[in-house]
Amino acid sequence: MTDDQQANVNEFSCAAIFGASGGIGRAWTENLANNGVTVWAGSRSGNVPQEGDVRPFAFDLNDEATIEQAASLMQxxxxxxxxxxxxxxxxADGTGPERSYRGLRPDIMAQVMALNTIGPAMIAKHMLPLLDRHERGVFAAISARVGSxxxxxxGGWHSYRASKAALNMLIKNFAIELRRTHKQAVVAGLHPGTVDSELSKPFQGNLPEGQLTDPAEAAQNLLAVLRGLTPDNSGEVFDFAGKRIPS
Structure with missing residues (x-):
């Protein structure tokens, strides 16, 4: 780890994790809390780690008011x-990614976009104003390589790909806007790889050996990536090895 990366580690005295009950979100929460970071840990279920200085909150991606309330709490x-x-x-009903355009349904597309694109956008809307205008701050959202x-x-996986591509565009937009007022801020998308979680479980059967990553390892990898990013990287998407994913 470089001196700059070590300095960035020390700057994260407080973090907010939206989705702290999921595989990688829980791992992020535990990693940060165990390293002395105050963590606002949010989930819909309320099932978040209870260790260190973890401060639970509830939110619903489909209810903007709950996200606004969470941001107000963190002031x-x-x-x-x-x-x-x-x-x-x-x-939740078992509907997976479409393999063909013949399987497209507007109601399914709307749900996927609401959770993968609109929800994170509302988190950014209410959380970005909390970042200090003069200090380093980082906003990151889970994206995916298939959003490139x-x-x-x-091809295939139409709604999922489209939702992540749209999220990547928003990340770029937010970075451009934030740069005008927050010179030290970084906005980035993250591709964690295939993490052993509920999200990937239906698709783990055909994975090559060694391609499935433990959530704790994935969280550690991505924290290392975030700590190495600078404002020059803002608006881009990176994988777990720190490599930029093309748009």
Whole structure:
């Protein structure tokens, strides 16, 4: 770890994790809390780690008012690191990604966009104003390599791909806007790889050996990536190895 990266570690004295009950969100919360960071840990269920200085809150991606209330709560202890560790691949009723355009349904597309794009956008809307205008601050959202348009050689998974591509555009937009007032801020998308979680479970059967990552390892990898980003990287999407994913 470079001196700059070590300095960035120390700057994260407070973090906010939206989606702290999920596999990687829980791992992020535990990692940060165990390293002395105050963590605002949010979930719909309220099932978040209870260790260190963890401060639970409730929110619903489909209810903007709950996100606004969470941001208001954090004004007493604003985070320098904000992570939207949210997203959906398979819906609660078991509906998975479409393999063909023939399977497209407007109601399913709307649900996927609401959870993967609009929800994180509302988190950004209410949380970005909490970042200090003169200090380093980071906002990150879980994206995916399949959201890259130029890297798409297989097609399929239409709603999921489209929702992540739209999220990536919003990340770029937010970075441009925030740069005008927050010179030290970073807005980034993160591709964690295939993490052993409920999201990936239906698709783990055909994975090559060694491609499935433990949530704790994935969280550690992505924290290392975030700590190495500078304002020059704002608006881009990075994978778990710190490599930029093309738009």
């Amino acid at each position: 007493s202890r604003p985070p320098q690191l904000i992570i939207a560790a949210t997203g959906v691949l398979t819906l 348009i130029s890297d798409n050689g297989l």
